[in-house]
Amino acid sequence: MVQLQDVDLKLLRVFMHVVRCGGFSAAQASLNVSQSTISEQMTTLETRLGLKLCERGRSGFRLTEHGIATYEAAQRLQVAVEAFCMDTDALKQHIAGRLYLGIIDNTVTDSTALLPQTLKKFVSRGHDVHVDVYIGTPAELEERVLDGRLHVAIGHFPIHVPGLNYFDLYLEPDGLYCGKGHALFDAALDGDVPQEALAASRIVARGYYQQHDLKMLSASKAAATVDNVEAQAILILSGAYIGFLPTHYAAHWVERGEMRQIGPGRYGMQSPFCAATRKATAPPAILNVFMTDLHESFLDRRPDTAAAGRSETRRAPPRR
Structure with a gap:
């Protein structure tokens, strides 16, 4: 040793x-x-x-x-050393150190995410903190929270991993889209797209929602698979594929006439966004403060956009 x-x-x-x-x-x-x-x-x-x-x-x-x-x-060791320093600082009623935060890609266009408001509240406390942000896929984020490289991750987590706590935040709507030049582009404007035409199209599926995407379109396989929203958008914009995108993210290209939504209200879902933290008897003080600010930010949101509770998902802890 x-x-x-x-x-x-x-x-x-x-x-x-x-x-x-x-x-x-x-x-x-x-x-x-x-x-x-x-x-x-x-x-x-x-x-x-x-x-x-x-x-x-x-x-x-x-x-x-x-x-x-x-x-x-070494990354895990660094987090552990900093956690020790933060815990000893907490004994002096002072929060300091690094918060390691993970976020799923391309949430910046979502006005309901409220993460910017949370971060503003968090840093305005006057604490001597440094925020270290990592962007990754749901699986990457969960892995990094589990092994201690991240304190908390925010995103879609379709399959809950043992060893992590999940806290409901909000619901993100998505829809089915095709790009300009696709055979269904004009039909999407009319709103009449046969199910057979969808199943016969090249489908780009999200790796973490692949079975859902294929089931929604009654398709047996995908023609392409991606692990992030930007890659999904690129393939849809090519005019060769159809696929699901968050409605807030697709809005830019829809307004420019480069994408069209297929069957609004019929295809898509409300994807739950969660905050994931590692199960621990004594979370770092800096994480407790951030989770309190995150929880309060979403308590202040409008009732019509609040996330629906799920029995297997815990709520963020109240202020201590």
């Missing part, structure tokens, strides 16, 4: 910085040290850990399998 010392923590910080920058030369300016010094520090870290972490040379910088695993472990 490796016994970590202060020098190891410092070397791990250098290692993480090099990985984020993509190599030694890119990291030397921000670290304010020479490339040879960084190389020496990396060699020392590899020696102390007994692992080869990266390949470097004319072919460029590349992490080994051990390097990838060490980087992920």
Whole structure:
């Protein structure tokens, strides 16, 4: 077992910085040290850990399998160290440190999300905090919350993972769309699109809602699969595919006449947005404060847009 010392923590910080920058030369300016010094520090870290972490040379910088695993472990260690600092700060009635927040992609156009309002309230408390935001797929976000790299993630989580708590926030409506040039583009304007025409079209499905998307269209398979909304929109705009998009996200192209919604009110659903946190006996103080602000932001929303409760989903905790 490796016994970590202060020098190891410092070397791990250098290692993480090099990985984020993509190599030694890119990291030397921000670290304010020479490339040879960084190389020496990396060699020392590899020696102390007994692992080869990266390949470097004319072919460029590349992490080994051990390097990838060490980087992920170092991220978890960093979160744990910062959580310790935040917990001790809380004893002094002071909240400080980093909040690691994960968000599903392309929610910025959704006026009902209220995340900007939550963040404004959170930082206006005057706390000495730094918000670190990661954008990812639902599965990526859940994985990072589970292993401690994120404190909380916000998005669609169709399958609830053991080890996580889910808190209802709101419902996001989506619809079925085709792009200009698609065979159904004119029919969508008339509102008369036969089910057989939909099933015969090339369908782009969302990976985390694939079975739902195919079932809605009575189709047996998808012609394309994506893991984010932007990729979905690109394929729909090509005029070769039909697929589901959040209505707030598609509105821009609908207004420009580049997309049309097929069968409004008939195809689509209200997708629940949740906040996911790891089950823990003592969550970090900074997370408790953020969840309180998040909960209060959604209590202030209009009743007609509030999310419907689900028996397996918990509500955000009240202010302590």
